[in-house]
Amino acid sequence: MLVLVEQSLNGLQFGLLLFLLAAGLTLVFGIMDFVNLAHGSLYMMGAYFAATFVAWTNSFVLGILLALGATLLLGIALEFIALRHLYGRDHLDQVLATFGLILFFNDAVRLIWGPAGLSLPLPAWLTVPVQIVPGVFYPAYRLSIIVVALAVAALLYIVVMRTKIGMLIRAGASNREMIGALGINIKLLFTLVFGLGAALAGLAGLMQAPILTVQIGMGENILILAFVIIVIGGIGSIRGAFMAAIFVGMIDTLGRAFLPDLLRTVLSSAAASTAAPALSSMLIYLLMAIVLVVRPEGLFPAAKR
Amino acid sequence: MKSHINARNVIVALVALGLTLLPAYSALTGNIFILTLFTRIVIFALAAASLNLIMGYGGMMSFGHAAYLGIGGYAVGILAHEGIGSGFIQWPVALALSALYALVIGALSLRTRGVYFIMITLAFAQMAYYIASGLSRYGGDDGLTIYKRSTFGGLIDLSNRVQFYYLCLFCLFGGVYLIWRIVNSRFGMVVQGVRSNEQRMQAIGFHANRYRLVCFVISGTICGLAGALLANNTDFISPAGMYWTRSGELMVMVVFGGMGSLFGPVLGTIVFLLLEEILSQFTEYWALIMGPLLLLIVLFARGGIMGLLGRLSRG
Numbered sequence: 001m002l003v004l005v006e007q008s009l010n011g012l013q014f015g016l017l018l019f020l021l022a023a024g025l026t027l028v029f030g031i032m033d034f035v036n037l038a039h040g041s042l043y044m045m046g047a048y049f050a051a052t053f054v055a056w057t058n059s060f061v062l063g064i065l066l067a068l069g070a071t072l073l074l075g076i077a078l079e080f081i082a083l084r085h086l087y088g089r090d091h092l093d094q095v096l097a098t099f100g101l102i103l104f105f106n107d108a109v110r111l112i113w114g115p116a117g118l119s120l121p122l123p124a125w126l127t128v129p130v131q132i133v134p135g136v137f138y139p140a141y142r143l144s145i146i147v148v149a150l151a152v153a154a155l156l157y158i159v160v161m162r163t164k165i166g167m168l169i170r171a172g173a174s175n176r177e178m179i180g181a182l183g184i185n186i187k188l189l190f191t192l193v194f195g196l197g198a199a200l201a202g203l204a205g206l207m208q209a210p211i212l213t214v215q216i217g218m219g220e221n222i223l224i225l226a227f228v229i230i231v232i233g234g235i236g237s238i239r240g241a242f243m244a245a246i247f248v249g250m251i252d253t254l255g256r257a258f259l260p261d262l263l264r265t266v267l268s269s270a271a272a273s274t275a276a277p278a279l280s281s282m283l284i285y286l287l288m289a290i291v292l293v294v295r296p297e298g299l300f301p302a303a304k305r
Numbered sequence: 306m307k308s309h310i311n312a313r314n315v316i317v318a319l320v321a322l323g324l325t326l327l328p329a330y331s332a333l334t335g336n337i338f339i340l341t342l343f344t345r346i347v348i349f350a351l352a353a354a355s356l357n358l359i360m361g362y363g364g365m366m367s368f369g370h371a372a373y374l375g376i377g378g379y380a381v382g383i384l385a386h387e388g389i390g391s392g393f394i395q396w397p398v399a400l401a402l403s404a405l406y407a408l409v410i411g412a413l414s415l416r417t418r419g420v421y422f423i424m425i426t427l428a429f430a431q432m433a434y435y436i437a438s439g440l441s442r443y444g445g446d447d448g449l450t451i452y453k454r455s456t457f458g459g460l461i462d463l464s465n466r467v468q469f470y471y472l473c474l475f476c477l478f479g480g481v482y483l484i485w486r487i488v489n490s491r492f493g494m495v496v497q498g499v500r501s502n503e504q505r506m507q508a509i510g511f512h513a514n515r516y517r518l519v520c521f522v523i524s525g526t527i528c529g530l531a532g533a534l535l536a537n538n539t540d541f542i543s544p545a546g547m548y549w550t551r552s553g554e555l556m557v558m559v560v561f562g563g564m565g566s567l568f569g570p571v572l573g574t575i576v577f578l579l580l581e582e583i584l585s586q587f588t589e590y591w592a593l594i595m596g597p598l599l600l601l602i603v604l605f606a607r608g609g610i611m612g613l614l615g616r617l618s619r620g
Contacts, residue, residue: 035420037553085604091420092366096560097603099553104596111590224431224549231424271441278439285432289413292425296417 015249030236075198377532403529448543
């Protein structure tokens with residue numbers, strides 16, 4: 001029972017991280033109709049910036065704030081230099097161009113930080129276990145990820161649903177040409193949205209950094225997961241991304257935690273321990289395939305164009 | 306009358322001639338490295354040509370083509386591991402499994418269009434990747450060493466570099482010829498018609514998706530052959546060879562050369578892999594140059610090498 005609570009919290013935490021990554025992706029996808037494979041690179045850059053700035057400033061909070069700003073700036077620069085020329089091109093062009101950017105970022109990181117991974121040590125106040133219900137302790141850092149991610153999700157919701165910028169973003173998602181025709185500076189809006197997406201990806205990366213090693217290629221696996229999420233949730237839909245992200249996070253974490261034991265009842269223990277991680281990774285792709293076959297537009301499609 | 310002697314055709318002919326004479330050059334200069342490099346290039350060219358059949362002519366942007374390389378390779382590797390070394394069994398199994406996989410995922414994926422198609426083919430390929438990682442009996446994540454290359458009853462010796470190279474080249478030329486015949490057949494015309502206007506083709510009575518699916522299966526099967534060759538070439542097969550970045554590289558090779566041109570993917574593969582090889586001799590960080598180059602090609606050189614040559618020949 002305790003394990004179930006703990007693993008569910010882990011699933012929620014992973015799901016929320018995935019949401020941060022997927023939210024930016026789905027916004028960029030929904031509004032600019034732009035497939036950005038380099039989103040995973042921004043996630044990686046967020047983690048590397050955080051590891052570097054925390055080491056420089058000797059302060060965890062200051063370091064991650066600087067890293068967040070740096071990722072935001074990097075995203076805006078990237079959009080300004082390269083990606084804005086790709087809006088309106090077909091998806092294949094965008095996939096290839098941003099695939100090129102992944103190659104570039106991976107090697108750039110290897111050049112600057114070296115091939116070995118970095119680690120981001122946590123300050124002492126974040127390593128203490130917190131008692132959430134009597135008898136159940138949960139690491140403070142993972143708890144703080146949940147809190148921060150929920151707060152960001154709420155903030156995002158308010159910005160998108162309750163502010164003028166958010167109104168423009170939603171209008172852009174349902175009809176790009178029309179809001180341009182109505183005299184909105186669409187280029188600026190696009191840059192802004194891209195920067196926001198980059199910052200969210202960076203946030204996800206730097207929050208994940210203390211849990212995993214900061215390493216080259218860390219963005220690639222999780223990028224595909226984020227794509228799976230936005231396809232399941234419906235492209236352009238933040239609500240869909242949220243639901244799908246939690247769902248995928250739960251499946252992945254609970255699958256990894258409980259499938260080995262489950263499989264051991266039918267398989268030999270050695271076979272089960274190799275088959276289980278593969279199977280739980282597959283579950284997500286299976287889910288996506290089912291969703292695409294049954295409801296090709298996703299579970300929570302954004303308004304029709 | 307249209308002249309057949311133009312920059313594009315001359316270059317294609319020269320490249321084909323060069324590929325054919327390469328073992329002679331290698332033997333004369335004693336440069337074995339170039340032969341092994343080009344064996345790899347020829348195999349990948351076959352894979353890229355098969356991808357071009359569905360991308361360039363069929364308009365199906367598959368982001369999961371590396372899965373076939375893996376399936377073809379694992380068919381050879383697993384059978385060899387179980388003691389069945391005959392290529393007469395291994396290779397048909399490799400082709401049949403690739404075709405079957407293509408049939409199943411094609412039937413499901415072709416219900417979607419555009420970017421969803423890109424994503425669903427990617428998702429299926431990732432599933433195949435995880436299945437391969439879960440094969441604990443066959444090395445799991447670490448992969449499987451193939452101790453003995455496929456045997457063909459003494460007809461051809463795959464361990465002989467030159468013979469193996471010519472086998473690969475034969476498969477490449479055969480594959481390209483097959484694709485040429487398909488593209489110019491009635492079937493190929495329908496597939497291309499569906500790419501440019503699906504509704505119209507439906508309206509005049511063609512089952513668009515059936516044609517698409519058959520094309521998808523043919524492409525996958527050819528790529529499965531490339532997978533069987535690749536496994537024999539590296540004497541090793543691992544899930545890493547079917548990771549999604551490999552599918553991306555195949556797409557890059559096709560686009561480098563020029564989508565929807567017969568020899569484009571072959572030229573694209575040669576240029577991509579040679580560039581990778583040359584750049585990595587100058588600097589360990591070759592992708593720092595390759596990445597932005599890719600971006601520039603997409604931005605400014607649509608149509609790839611074949612497009613450029615076409616513009617040259619028109620003057």
